[in-house]
Amino acid sequence: MDPNRVLIFDTTLRDGEQSPGISLNTAEKLEIAHQLGRLGVDVIEAGFPITSPGDFEAVQAIAREVEGPIVAGLARTHVQDIDAAWNAVRDAARPRIHTFISTSDIHIRHQLQSTREDVKGQARAAVTHARQYCDDVEFSPMDATRADVEFTAEVCAIAVEEGATTVNIPDTVGYTMPAEYTAYLKRLYELVPGLRDIVVSVHCHDDLGLAVANSFAGVLAGARQVECAVNGIGERAGNASLEEIVMLLHTRGEAVGGLHSGCNTREIARTSRLVARLTGYAVQPNKAIVGRNAFAHESGIHQDGVLKERATYEIMDATTVGLDSNAIVLGKHSGRHALRQALEDLGFEVSGNALNQAFHRFKEIADRKKHVTAMDLEAIVADELREEVEGYVLEWFDVEASSRRPPHATVCVRRPDGTELKGSFTGDGPVDAIFRAINSATGIDAKLREFRVDAVTGGQDALGETSVVLELDGRSAAGQGVSTDIIEAAGRAYVRALSNAVRRREAAERAEAALEPEPATP
Ligand code: KIV
Numbered sequence: 280m281d282p283n284r285v286l287i288f289d290t291t292l293r294d295g296e297q298s299p300g301i302s303l304n305t306a307e308k309l310e311i312a313h314q315l316g317r318l319g320v321d322v323i324e325a326g327f328p329i330t331s332p333g334d335f336e337a338v339q340a341i342a343r344e345v346e347g348p349i350v351a352g353l354a355r356t357h358v359q360d361i362d363a364a365w366n367a368v369r370d371a372a373r374p375r376i377h378t379f380i381s382t383s384d385i386h387i388r389h390q391l392q393s394t395r396e397d398v399k400g401q402a403r404a405a406v407t408h409a410r411q412y413c414d415d416v417e418f419s420p421m422d423a424t425r426a427d428v429e430f431t432a433e434v435c436a437i438a439v440e441e442g443a444t445t446v447n448i449p450d451t452v453g454y455t456m457p458a459e460y461t462a463y464l465k466r467l468y469e470l471v472p473g474l475r476d477i478v479v480s481v482h483c484h485d486d487l488g489l490a491v492a493n494s495f496a497g498v499l500a501g502a503r504q505v506e507c508a509v510n511g512i513g514e515r516a517g518n519a520s521l522e523e524i525v526m527l528l529h530t531r532g533e534a535v536g537g538l539h540s541g542c543n544t545r546e547i548a549r550t551s552r553l554v555a556r557l558t559g560y561a562v563q564p565n566k567a568i569v570g571r572n573a574f575a576h577e578s579g580i581h582q583d584g585v586l587k588e589r590a591t592y593e594i595m596d597a598t599t600v601g602l603d604s605n606a607i608v609l610g611k612h613s614g615r616h617a618l619r620q621a622l623e624d625l626g627f628e629v630s631g632n633a634l635n636q637a638f639h640r641f642k643e644i645a646d647r648k649k650h651v652t653a654m655d656l657e658a659i660v661a662d663e664l665r666e667e668v669e670g671y672v673l674e675w676f677d678v679e680a681s682s683r684r685p686p687h688a689t690v691c692v693r694r695p696d697g698t699e700l701k702g703s704f705t706g707d708g709p710v711d712a713i714f715r716a717i718n719s720a721t722g723i724d725a726k727l728r729e730f731r732v733d734a735v736t737g738g739q740d741a742l743g744e745t746s747v748v749l750e751l752d753g754r755s756a757a758g759q760g761v762s763t764d765i766i767e768a769a770g771r772a773y774v775r776a777l778s779n780a781v782r783r784r785e786a787a788e789r790a791e792a793a794l795e796p797e798p799a800t801p
């Protein structure tokens with residue numbers, strides 16, 4: 280393999296999906312995985328199959344359908360975890376099992392309530408077991424950067440001896456610093472010479488805002504795989520951001536001996552929008568690479584400079600990350616064939632009933648909005664994916680808003696079994712009224728925690744995209760909706776969040792009834 284090639288291991292669907300409030304259905308995960316394939320990542324960590332039947336099903340679907348990247352499933356060192364991971368990824372053209380156990384004393388003592396000797400035994404058994412199934416096995420000593428390097432080296436040496444093909448060194452709690460991480464990796468290479476014959480990987484969290492800097496330090500120290508997530512989502516402050524790593528290598532790789540990734544940078548913006556939309560995690564405006572201001576110039580001096588010569592204040596060209604692709608694609612009179620072609624140009628393969636449904640939505644929107652752009656189509660397709668899960672559906676609503684009377688809403692919500700439920704409420708504002716009318720119709724007393732409205736494109740007739748986070752019995756759940764009518768988009772987002780919350784409550788009740796605690800996620 281090219282010694283300067285850095286492998287991009289995407290964990291948006293596993294570590295990213297562990298962010299609070301994110302609950303992607305299988306269709307949504309598949310859509311993200313297909314887009315990651317177009318982006319050209321090397322590995323997709325598709326999920327943690329033992330954690331729930333839904334996670335297993337999604338990993339299996341990705342393994343069966345997505346061509347190109349290696350598809351990995353995460354597993355603790357337990358036999359059942361490894362079996363579940365293997366069964367989920369086995370149909371992939373290139374499957375991988377990723378198994379992990381902590382090597383820091385703080386985790387061994389308090390979380391695992393075990394001993395170093397036991398950890399060594401578990402690591403050995405897990406890698407051996409995984410290798411019986413699969414030639415591609417990754418091992419991670421969790422919380423490595425807070426662990427004794429000599430002990431971590433012993434565990435890594437065992438993993439290499441048993442046939443691990445990638446060893447990943449996680450900075451699980453985002454604690455290390457670039458120079459410290461470099462020194463740690465150097466010492467590991469000295470203590471475990473076998474690491475030079477396999478791929479060393481880095482996995483850094485962003486608790487101190489150093490995830491990308493630490494990952495890059497790891498690469499300079501010899502690692503050739505970076506674990507990262509689109510928009511930097513992930514546990515707590517998140518993971519290293521994929522787009523930052525890829526563009527860092529693209530922009531400055533030559534300065535460090537020609538290091539590069541295999542990603543198609545022009546797919547970055549679209550991937551970021553898809554992930555933001557489906558997870559409900561908006562990107563901050565000033566976020567590097569994908570924030571809406573990342574290529575905007577506000578001050579007169581900067582604008583003047585860029586107009587004369589782009590390079591005066593820009594180190595990257597916006598088109599390199601795919602930020603030039605919002606041409607008007609369709610109008611009111613466009614037919615089914617044109618829609619299908621436009622969707623295909625955007626990378627969506629839609630046919631049969633899904634195409635009919637998308638066409639119906641497109642016509643509704645085209646009636647209210649003059650031109651339908653690529654960004655609008657992305658929003659419609661994402662919204663249709665949300666419909667693929669069984670749940671409550673907002674059938675119709677009436678909202679009366681006036682500055683002289685309190686707003687009043689009446690709604691009709693269809694339950695998953697087809698029953699229609701009606702409810703009314705007089706609220707503080709029209710959005711409050713529709714949310715509480717939905718609570719009254721369903722009899723579910725959810726509490727609104729967050730509500731956000733964004734415009735998909737500029738202009739007065741822009742599609743509105745809403746995001747709702749609510750809380751039910753101490754669990755939070757999110758939902759999103761799209762429409763030219765903000766109240767409708769809000770109502771759709773609310774019923775979806777409610778469906779997700781109910782699904783979570785039912786899963787927790789089932790787990791409790793079976794006395795099987797949900798596995799602790801890393
Ligand atoms: O942060 C972490 O340590 C992880 C491991 C499972 C790699 O996510």
Ligand code: ZN
Pocket residue numbers: 294449451482484514801
């Ligand atoms: Zn992690």
